[in-house]
Amino acid sequence: MNTDRKQRERAILGQLLQGNLPGFLRRLVPVKLSYGRAGGKSLTATIFVMPEYLAIGSDSDFLRIPMNLHTATAVVDRFGFVLPTKKIVDAIYEQSTGHFTPQPLPAGPQMTSTEYYQTHDAMIDKQSQGRSFPLGALVSGHKKDVVITNRLRWRPGRIAIYGWHRGTGEPIQPLSTVHGAGYADYSHGIRLVAKMAMIEGRLQSIYDILHDSVLAKVLSDEGAIRVSPAYGNA
Template sequence: MSSNRFASRTAGALIGLAMMALTPTVGLASASCSASRDSHIPTRQSRAPAGSEVMAKLQKVQGTKRDAEVVGQVLSGNVPSFLWQLQPVALTGQRANGETVEVTICVTPEYLAVGNDRDFVRVPMGLAAAARIATEMGFLLPTTKMVDEIYRQARVHLPPRPMKPTAQMESTTYLLEHNRTLDAQKSRDHQPATELTAGQKKDIVLTNRLRSKPGRVAIYGWHRLNGKPIQPLSTVHGAAYADYSHGVRLVSRTAFVNGKPEDLAMIMQDRDLARIVSSEGPIADPANLLARQY
């Protein structure tokens, strides 16, 4: 997707949301996030395969070959519909002049999955695949600070369920077993699928380290119930690496600053506002940084 094409779509989304944000109240956040679903997110076709069907064909496939199939499924719209009910997460801070600012980001309620609402599989993937999906569908990946706030504000907290660290960690068999574990955990909570849920996986994150560590993937999170993450920010793995514990949480390019729609990529570069959404401070040209990963 060309940058001009995406820019026009982002501008259209912001203009379309402007009337909803004339009164900067938190009460509008959920409705605004729901409305921020842009037209370039494809609709799932009725004939699209269920998650279990997709994974059955990938039982003996992993790494970039599995990623390629997953990317095709996601970009064609084979994603459970509840994932597009974006949920608001508010981050509050101050400008250099002391003014209090609230930045509301809109995030997927769960980690990226393929399939339908009844039969879906959460899909770990390498950085290139995650970056392509995010970029082409009008999203960014979260920062570590966003991941922390997503966990803190989530309505559903699933305690981590690590599996044995064997040579099978990257296999489809492992990710399916972990997916079944998460399904069982969620079923016990009796919460709607659209509720913001966190703690079940590590996040692939957007960080300045991707510039100093080319060819690596940055992962962070997997919070325990005490709010402390198992995984500190790490770039130890190559960019193609993905095991069962990794997940892709998408963050809309449309965010809200005191209720006003703004491009999240611009917020992340702003000297004042970047500190609210990133513990690293500004991340220069985050959209291009992400796009360069594939």
């Protein structure tokens, strides 16, 4: 990673840890998930997620900000959240009240540039204004998600990305760990999920749910995921 990118990551982390994020991101939105167990009784859970991707700024002026896994991990750890699973990303898209149309930019080394970050964010803003998405509504389809997955157990030092759903509900980006943990580009978004969830009427840690071979199926299509409280797969 070049020096400019390292400085950018430090600046992003510093701004977020100082609380420089829009107020509407602090109002979490419920998302319901289920898993059909043998015998016909479904396992159900409600999680609570940020309505938008993590951003820097205020309600009236903010920038959805990509970041690498190291920065995302530091934010998750400090804020007491967790990153989503692939199944959670799908559920968020299905239950969103606002669906963006993905807007890929030309591929190349410029994908990691601050200019591309700003250009893509302006495109999202224009689309949001055209569709009159209310601030704080659950929205998706405009970024790929950084996710947790068991693949990181076998490919340590990588970042896992998934999503960018089309209107059909199919993601442009299948689950991938091709990039190193220090990589981030304009298409990535960080969606924070509260670390406590309601499952079968009880409040329980998402970490505990994901570690349980039975309960994990409600939040993960991979089964149990060994993820540590400070993120990173155990």
